[in-house]
Amino acid sequence: MNRFAQSAFVVSLVAALPVALLAEQPHGSALPSRPAPAARPEPAARPAPAGAGGGFNFNRDLGGRGGTQRGAQPPTAGSTTVRLPYQRRYTGPVVRNGRAPGGPWGWNHGVAWAPAPVYWGGGFWGPWALAGLPTAVYFGAIPDGQIVYPSYQAEPDSPGAQLLQDYGLQQTPCGPPDLVVIWGPDNSVICAVPNSTVGPGNYTVDPETFSLVSAPPP
Amino acid sequence: MTAVRALLAALAASFALLPVAARADGVMRVQQSDGAVQVYHDLKIRLAGHTVWIHSGDRKGVLEVASGACSFVRELQRCLPYATTLHQHGATRTIVLQQGTVYLNLTGDLQRLPHSSQQLLPHALLLFLHTMHGTYVSVKGTLDEVSS
Numbered sequence: 527m528n529r530f531a532q533s534a535f536v537v538s539l540v541a542a543l544p545v546a547l548l549a550e551q552p553h554g555s556a557l558p559s560r561p562a563p564a565a566r567p568e569p570a571a572r573p574a575p576a577g578a579g580g581g582f583n584f585n586r587d588l589g590g591r592g593g594t595q596r597g598a599q600p601p602t603a604g605s606t607t608v609r610l611p612y613q614r615r616y617t618g619p620v621v622r623n624g625r626a627p628g629g630p631w632g633w634n635h636g637v638a639w640a641p642a643p644v645y646w647g648g649g650f651w652g653p654w655a656l657a658g659l660p661t662a663v664y665f666g667a668i669p670d671g672q673i674v675y676p677s678y679q680a681e682p683d684s685p686g687a688q689l690l691q692d693y694g695l696q697q698t699p700c701g702p703p704d705l706v707v708i709w710g711p712d713n714s715v716i717c718a719v720p721n722s723t724v725g726p727g728n729y730t731v732d733p734e735t736f737s738l739v740s741a742p743p744p
Numbered sequence: 745m746t747a748v749r750a751l752l753a754a755l756a757a758s759f760a761l762l763p764v765a766a767r768a769d770g771v772m773r774v775q776q777s778d779g780a781v782q783v784y785h786d787l788k789i790r791l792a793g794h795t796v797w798i799h800s801g802d803r804k805g806v807l808e809v810a811s812g813a814c815s816f817v818r819e820l821q822r823c824l825p826y827a828t829t830l831h832q833h834g835a836t837r838t839i840v841l842q843q844g845t846v847y848l849n850l851t852g853d854l855q856r857l858p859h860s861s862q863q864l865l866p867h868a869l870l871l872f873l874h875t876m877h878g879t880y881v882s883v884k885g886t887l888d889e890v891s892s
Contacts, residue, residue: 580805582807584839586777587877634815642811644843645824683822683858685815
């Protein structure tokens, strides 16, 4: 290889490498994406992997029997193990959501929304893990025969909070009469103060159109 | 002519290096309930549907994280993990989750994390898990593969 070719090869190599290294720097800093080890060593950090034979060390989580993940089956349509996340499906009049973008799942950038099993309401009202519900804000309950369904405050960035906002509804603790009662995935329920768009009564959510469907008249 | 050919070959070599340099840059931090911390580098991160596959740097372990309830905060996708499985040493074991969050930036632009000054790189992932045994896991890195 002549000198020109050698120079071109070296220049191209040098030019190629920083592109990847700079990728994570929002302000264009030339620091590598991986933190420098001398900057701030993490307390008690150990070299990895510590597991025998390589891979990851999750020994504390794998101790004893493997355990079973509650509701770990993905809610795949067409599967025989499909759960019924929307136990209540009303067929009354639809209160159309005029603020949701059109098209299937338009409110969710066209991505189908499916509940995540280990969260209250499948995660529709926020990332409230069933195992950690005491940390969620309790917002009353709805008794239905022998069963009492607790309600929790919707998280501001959740789809459920967006639904309330689209209808101009203000969430309120369940319990008093004449509220808007919205049944979400996995028998979750929240209540709201009625307004000029949505009157008091029971509703379910049509997840695809992001609209409320009222209970049929008695 | 030879010089031009050599230049083209050099350019081709440099482009071939680009994906190698950009791939498998994931970092996982595992903090056990006793405070011990382990950090894993050079992870390969694969997204298939709403399931994330995280391959260890030595390719001997794979952590599978299944998520649901995927919604958007502006252009940033946020999912909730509900099942975690470790595939390692020929065995498949469940890691019981309490809760977690997966942020996905599938766009070509930086995206700001909700209520945060931090941003997530284009085509990158940020994942947090809290297991039932009190282990905290965080993963950050570029998505090496994305499939539906």
